[in-house]
Amino acid sequence: MADPDPEEAAAQKEERLKSALWYSIGQFVDNQCQLKDRNATPQFIGALTELVWAQIESASRDLSTFARHAGRTQVNTADVLLLARRNEGLEALLRQFVDEHRAERRSAATETATRSNGNTAAGREEEGPAGGDEGEGEGEGGVVVGDE
CATH class of the missing domain: 1.10.20.10 (Histone, subunit A)
Incomplete structure (x- = not known):
């Protein structure tokens, strides 16, 4: 075939x-209709x-x-x-989510480094898991752009 x-x-x-x-x-x-009797x-x-x-x-x-x-x-x-730049509410929610996610990643990376080295992470908190991810989206996972 x-x-x-x-x-x-x-x-x-x-x-x-x-x-x-x-x-x-x-x-x-359907779920929303059942909740609101519609x-x-x-x-x-x-x-x-x-x-x-x-x-x-x-x-x-x-x-x-x-x-x-x-x-x-x-x-x-x-x-x-x-x-999301034209929807201020959505942009604020997304920025908050991204900031929280980055903080969690930095915290997890710091804990991992501390456990593996036996050292404190003082002075290294600004550096993310890949040498810093402070840039807008740099170091973040992404979706491959197609050829459309």
Whole structure:
């Protein structure tokens, strides 16, 4: 049997992803409707799914563009924060999350270094696990930018 056409395979993958998104949104909407004693039609769930899908496509294009503009092949936290810049509340929540995550990583790295060396970590707290991760997203895990 011949390999499937790459375009056809991509279309099938997109359909599977949309179906999974529709299912997840349907579960969430059903749960919220039960809590609030409301009903939602399948048409509403379908329209909401299409709206969310369009937002995902737009955000993924923007994130890829930001990463490429910065000369990177991976999306990182700096790109996500840039995407959220027009929504002050979301940006504040994301910055708080990133700051807390970085503090936890520094703390864990300091504890590991202290245990393995038997030394105190005094004076090394500013240095992250990879020699410092104070830059906007530098050293963070990322998503590889596709060729779209």
